Amino acid sequence: MKTIKLHHLLASCFALLIVLVSGCEEVPPVLNPGGSASSEVTPVDQQQRQVLIEEFTGVRCVNCPAGSEAIEALLDQHGERLVAVSIHAGFFATPFDESNEDLSNAQGANIMSLLNEPLGFPTAVVNRRQFAGEESRQLGQGQWAGYIAEELAPEPSVRIDIQNTYNANSRDLTIEVDMYAVEDVNAEDVRLTVYLTESNVVDMQQTPEGRDANYTHKHVFRKALTAVAGEQISEAFTTGAVISRSFDYVLPDNFKDTECEIVAFVHRGGETLDVLQAHRAKVVE
Amino acid sequence: MLLLLGMSTLLAQNENQNGGRFSGSLETNANFFIRDSVIGAANIPQYDRQKFGGEGWLNLNYSNWGFDIGLRYDFFHNSNLLNPTGSYTDQGIGMWYVKRQVKKLGVHAGYIYDQVGSGIIFRSFEQRPLLIDNALYGLKLDYKLNDNWMVKAFTGRQKQQFDQYRPIIRGINFEGFVRGDSLSNWALAPGIGVVARTLDDASMNSLVATLNTYPEEDLFVPKYNSYAMTVYNTLSTGILSWYVEAAYKTEDNMNDPFGVIVRDNDPIVGDKFFSADGSVLYTSLSLAPPKWGITLEAKRTENFSWRTRPQAQLNRGLITFLPPMTRINTYRLTARYNAATQDLTEQAFQVDVRYAPSRKLSFNANFSYIDDLEGVKLYRELFTEVAYKYKRLWSLTGGIQFQQYNQERYEFKPEVPLVETVIPYVDFLYKFGRKGSVRFEGQYMATGDDLKAGAKQDYGDWAFALVEVTLGRHWTLTASDMYNTDPGKNSPEDVDGEKMSIHYPRFDVYYTTGPTRFALSYVKQVEGVVCTGGICRLEPAFSGVKFSANTSF
Numbered sequence: 001m002k003t004i005k006l007h008h009l010l011a012s013c014f015a016l017l018i019v020l021v022s023g024c025e026e027v028p029p030v031l032n033p034g035g036s037a038s039s040e041v042t043p044v045d046q047q048q049r050q051v052l053i054e055e056f057t058g059v060r061c062v063n064c065p066a067g068s069e070a071i072e073a074l075l076d077q078h079g080e081r082l083v084a085v086s087i088h089a090g091f092f093a094t095p096f097d098e099s100n101e102d103l104s105n106a107q108g109a110n111i112m113s114l115l116n117e118p119l120g121f122p123t124a125v126v127n128r129r130q131f132a133g134e135e136s137r138q139l140g141q142g143q144w145a146g147y148i149a150e151e152l153a154p155e156p157s158v159r160i161d162i163q164n165t166y167n168a169n170s171r172d173l174t175i176e177v178d179m180y181a182v183e184d185v186n187a188e189d190v191r192l193t194v195y196l197t198e199s200n201v202v203d204m205q206q207t208p209e210g211r212d213a214n215y216t217h218k219h220v221f222r223k224a225l226t227a228v229a230g231e232q233i234s235e236a237f238t239t240g241a242v243i244s245r246s247f248d249y250v251l252p253d254n255f256k257d258t259e260c261e262i263v264a265f266v267h268r269g270g271e272t273l274d275v276l277q278a279h280r281a282k283v284v285e
Numbered sequence: 286m287l288l289l290l291g292m293s294t295l296l297a298q299n300e301n302q303n304g305g306r307f308s309g310s311l312e313t314n315a316n317f318f319i320r321d322s323v324i325g326a327a328n329i330p331q332y333d334r335q336k337f338g339g340e341g342w343l344n345l346n347y348s349n350w351g352f353d354i355g356l357r358y359d360f361f362h363n364s365n366l367l368n369p370t371g372s373y374t375d376q377g378i379g380m381w382y383v384k385r386q387v388k389k390l391g392v393h394a395g396y397i398y399d400q401v402g403s404g405i406i407f408r409s410f411e412q413r414p415l416l417i418d419n420a421l422y423g424l425k426l427d428y429k430l431n432d433n434w435m436v437k438a439f440t441g442r443q444k445q446q447f448d449q450y451r452p453i454i455r456g457i458n459f460e461g462f463v464r465g466d467s468l469s470n471w472a473l474a475p476g477i478g479v480v481a482r483t484l485d486d487a488s489m490n491s492l493v494a495t496l497n498t499y500p501e502e503d504l505f506v507p508k509y510n511s512y513a514m515t516v517y518n519t520l521s522t523g524i525l526s527w528y529v530e531a532a533y534k535t536e537d538n539m540n541d542p543f544g545v546i547v548r549d550n551d552p553i554v555g556d557k558f559f560s561a562d563g564s565v566l567y568t569s570l571s572l573a574p575p576k577w578g579i580t581l582e583a584k585r586t587e588n589f590s591w592r593t594r595p596q597a598q599l600n601r602g603l604i605t606f607l608p609p610m611t612r613i614n615t616y617r618l619t620a621r622y623n624a625a626t627q628d629l630t631e632q633a634f635q636v637d638v639r640y641a642p643s644r645k646l647s648f649n650a651n652f653s654y655i656d657d658l659e660g661v662k663l664y665r666e667l668f669t670e671v672a673y674k675y676k677r678l679w680s681l682t683g684g685i686q687f688q689q690y691n692q693e694r695y696e697f698k699p700e701v702p703l704v705e706t707v708i709p710y711v712d713f714l715y716k717f718g719r720k721g722s723v724r725f726e727g728q729y730m731a732t733g734d735d736l737k738a739g740a741k742q743d744y745g746d747w748a749f750a751l752v753e754v755t756l757g758r759h760w761t762l763t764a765s766d767m768y769n770t771d772p773g774k775n776s777p778e779d780v781d782g783e784k785m786s787i788h789y790p791r792f793d794v795y796y797t798t799g800p801t802r803f804a805l806s807y808v809k810q811v812e813g814v815v816c817t818g819g820i821c822r823l824e825p826a827f828s829g830v831k832f833s834a835n836t837s838f
Contacts (some may be wrong), residue, residue, distance in 0.1 A: 028506045029489055033497045059301060062699050073498040091328065091370065091825070097782075109328070117329060117371035120599060120775020122555070133451060133487070135367070141556045142596045145498055146491025208543075208554040210700045269429055 016024045025161055037079025044161040051151045052083045052265050052278035053144065055124040055219075056112055058092025059099060059216070062206045067122025068143050074145060081152055082202045083263055083278040087111055087221040092121055092206075098213065099204040101254070107263065108221050110228045116207055127151045128273040137273075157183045158237060158266045160279035171251040171285060176226065177264045185237035185276065191230030191270030196283075197221040199259045222260070225249055229236060232269060251283070288779075304347030310837040312413070313341035316365070317645045317830040323777050324787060325812055330372040332591035334664070338363035338372065342379070342413070345453055346635035356381040359447075366416040367446070368673055369824050377447045379788040380420060391427040396420040396440060399457045401478035404606035405532045405565050406513035406591070409443070417600050419593075420444040443593045443602060450593045450602060457462060471522035479514045482604065484538075484653040488594040492538055495558060501547060505560040511537035513591055514604075526571040534563040538595040539588065542697070558595060563588030567608060586631040588660060610635045611653040612668060614686070617749050617767060618728040621813055622690040624664035630657040649684075657694075662703065663743060665689040671803050671832035682712040692743065696823060701774075704742045705733035720758050725763075726751040742810065745773025763794040767811065801836040 030238030042048070055071055057064040071084050075185045089112040093104035112118075118138035124138045126147040139147060158179055164175040175195060197219050225247045235243045251257055265278035316338050318331040331338045339362050346355040359379030367373040382395035391442035398420055400408035409421045412600035430436060440708035441456040458478035464469045484492075484507075492507050537560065565586050570729015574580040585609070585619020591605035607626045612618040633655040641647040648671055655664040669683035690704040709730040719724070730747040734740075751765035768778055779785050793806040810827040 026509050028508075029493045031496055031504060031505055031506065033499065033501065035497075056776060063555050064696055066546075067555050069546070069553045069555075069653060070498065073548065077498055113330065113333075117368060119368045119371065133445070133448065135373075135446060138370070142495055142558060142598075142599050143491055145494035146487075149494040150491070154540070165686075206699065208699050 007089050032248055033169050034078050044159050047159040049152050049156045050081050050278045051127055051148050052275045053087045053126050054126050056089055057086050058088055059204055060148045060206050061092035061121045062208055063064050063121045065207050066157050070141050083280045084219045085263055087218045092099040103220055107224045113179055127275040156187055158279045159212045160264055160277050162262050162281035164283055166283050173249045173251050175247045179266055181237040181241040183239050187268050190233050190237055191269045193265055194225040195263040197261050198255050307347050308343040311343050311685050312835045315339035315832040319829040320659055321828035325826040332742045333362045339367050340366055342524045345707040353384040376659055379680045389429040393425040396422055397425050400516050402476055402517040405458055406515045407480040408606035418444055424450045427472035452593045453483045472517040475515050481512045503715055507538045508536055511535050522571045528569045530567045532565045535563045537559055540595050541592040561588040580637040583634040588629055590628040593747050610655055616710050618730045618747055619686045620690055624655055628816050632656050645674050663691045679715045679814050685709045702735055707731045722755045724753040736773050741771055741773035744776050746771035759796055763793040766790045804833045806831045
């Protein structure tokens with residue numbers, strides 16, 4: 001039987017010990033839980049960076065209610081600085097026979113194609129960015145908060161104001177989006193995308209406890225008022241420039257006007273789709 | 286890397302002059318997608334607009350002057366391998382290495398494939414069918430303490446396609462071999478290892494930001510550093526071989542996909558980070574008396590999700606490899622329901638008994654039992670097989686498999702009962718001429734009833750038949766069909782809402798010449814869980830034509 005030399009054994013044990021002991025003490029990260037944001041709307045000239053989160057969901061997705069709840073928790077924390085849209089698209093978005101309506105639509109499917117198909121659900125895209133170290137723009141639930149925090153940090157290069165004029169009788173809606181360039185935006189292709197969303201839509205949803213016919217869907221993507229890939233802005237975003245666009249839309253009867261919001265965001269076009277600033281405003285204040 | 290590539294080429298040209306050895310291999314797959322929305326082969330980029338996707342791996346290795354160098358060039362063009370419902374395009378050098386043995390010291394730099402023990406605390410490996418390639422990109426040193434003992438140490442970052450994850454993984458491993466004296470017939474192969482992972486700041490900041498949204502009762506202070514350690518040994522004596530491994534992981538940040546967060550008195554089930562230490566106990570006992578082969582395996586897993594970062598999901602970022610506790614089924618229907626290894630809570634055992642009273646006749650029985658630690662039934666399988674060979678002319682194999690499969694847990698499908706299946710199967714092979722043969726496979730899956738849904742469970746009952754003809758050394762032709770004889774709850778419906786009985790045919794042509802093999806297949810395939818080496822994922826239905834070419838040189 002072969003024997004090991006003592007100094008070899010000691011050296012090996014010593015090395016093992018170094019590996020073990022070196023990690024006993026570490027300075028922990030600082031948690032700062034809770035905190036709820038003000039519900040006040042900030043005047044546009046004081047507007048900070050506002051971040052867009054496009055959640056992809058489906059009524060047949062059992063884990064998606066947890067994702068939606070996580071977004072609500074993030075909205076509690078960040079208030080108006082987080083702009084949430086829930087897009088029903090993909091494999092899980094096929095309505096049940098018992099569903100009141102199909103919450104998915106062709107535009108939502110096109111948005112998913114634009115932003116990459118996810119590996120699983122729940123999933124969301126934060127500011128349409130492909131973050132370093134991620135294999136896709138689509139991010140799992142555990143990554144949303146971190147990238148939102150990262151995106152909230154810089155000052156905005158563009159500020160957005162939305163002014164709505166709405167006639168409740170005719171359901172005519174006129175939207176004016178004003179974009180204020182805070183600094184020069186060095187991009188050849190800058191775009192504006194405008195969505196209509198509706199909250200508190202009660203309809204069927206698969207949950208871990210079974211199908212819930214009274215599930216409340218929030219921030220449901222209803223309509224893109226621009227092209228899905230955005231409307232290219234021909235004017236230059238030079239410091240101090242104010243660029244406006246207006247849109248007319250007749251709100252369909254099945255959309256509850258008091259629950260509808262306009263979401264507008266300025267973003268790059270082409271390969272890089274990064275969102276520069278997002279903003280939302282109620283249709284009926 | 287270009288330098289390495291150039292060097293390989295140069296060295297290869299000098300092969301004869303310097304006595305070096307050059308080798309390599311090529312594997313390519315090409316998929317032509319044909320949309321079939323009835324079976325669910327639709328609504329992904331390949332069906333909707335791309336129509337084609339493929340991937341390839343070209344491996345080149347060269348050995349000379351005591352060096353081993355190698356690289357692998359990877360291609361992914363609209364590939365659905367990384368994400369079965371997505372499209373992935375990239376190409377480049379997916380792996381390279383340089384190895385050198387300096388007396389007792391071995392140096393390995395670049396991409397490292399290795400493991401500690403059975404892989405529970407560390408295994409870097411490649412599984413191309415699931416596009417798992419979690420090689421460690423770094424440096425490994427190994428040193429032979431004497432003829433029977435060695436130590437290896439490594440550090441690096443885990444591969445992430447053509448990049449690397451940021452967290453650092455490092456480890457040390459001692460392994461030995463102890464044999465009894467010349468009169469005894471026992472031997473031991475003990476080992477001990479420690480692997481540590483340090484989270485990068487970005488992953489930690491992301492984790493902290495998520496924790497900041499949690500209710501106070503769910504908060505914890507996350508760890509940058511976690512350590513997994515293991516002790517293992519193989520005892521071999523005569524007909525017996527007994528492997529035991531015990532692994533422990535210090536407190537670590539993990540994700541529980543079935544976690545519960547209570548907000549406003551409303552419990553929400555879904556992804557939830559938590560912190561806990563964890564452990565795995567694993568043992569495997571093999572007995573091989575004459576004519577018999579008996580294997581007993583058992584495993585207990587608690588909180589052993591060991592990943593490069595806690596945000597990694599599904600088969601991403603795995604540092605651990607937990608041995609599966611089920612047999613690897615190869616027939617189409619017996620392999621339809623697979624028990625994916627559970628890394629947070631699992632207790633399981635498996636018994637495999639083989640008996641061959643003669644060269645002509647053999648028997649095999651296998652039983653798998655998997656629960657979670659709360660006693661929830663996850664998987665049961667009883668598999669039996671009888672094989673009879675008549676001279677070298679024909680052979681007949683047949684048996685029956687019984688399964689119970691917790692689809693709710695394995696596939697995240699709520700409110701579904703345990704899927705119960707009974708699958709008789711038969712496999713007949715008849716040889717003719719020098720190299721010719723014809724083979725027939727037949728299987729039938731009888732599925733239990735979903736009383737709540739008023740239908741058969743999942744997709745219901747299936748029949749499968751295959752004919753395979755081998756003509757000489759070069760050609761093999763197969764034709765098969767999987768037919769949904771009695772559709773179940775999840776089977777597709779026609780416009781009237783009636784469940785449809787759908788055929789899923791497949792035709793293959795294989796051509797083999799020397800080390801090269803071409804395959805051309807027309808495939809319609811139902812969705813299902815596909816597992817490779819204990820790691821599984823849900824694969825959508827496929828419809829289209831597949832072509833593959835493999836060779837080595």
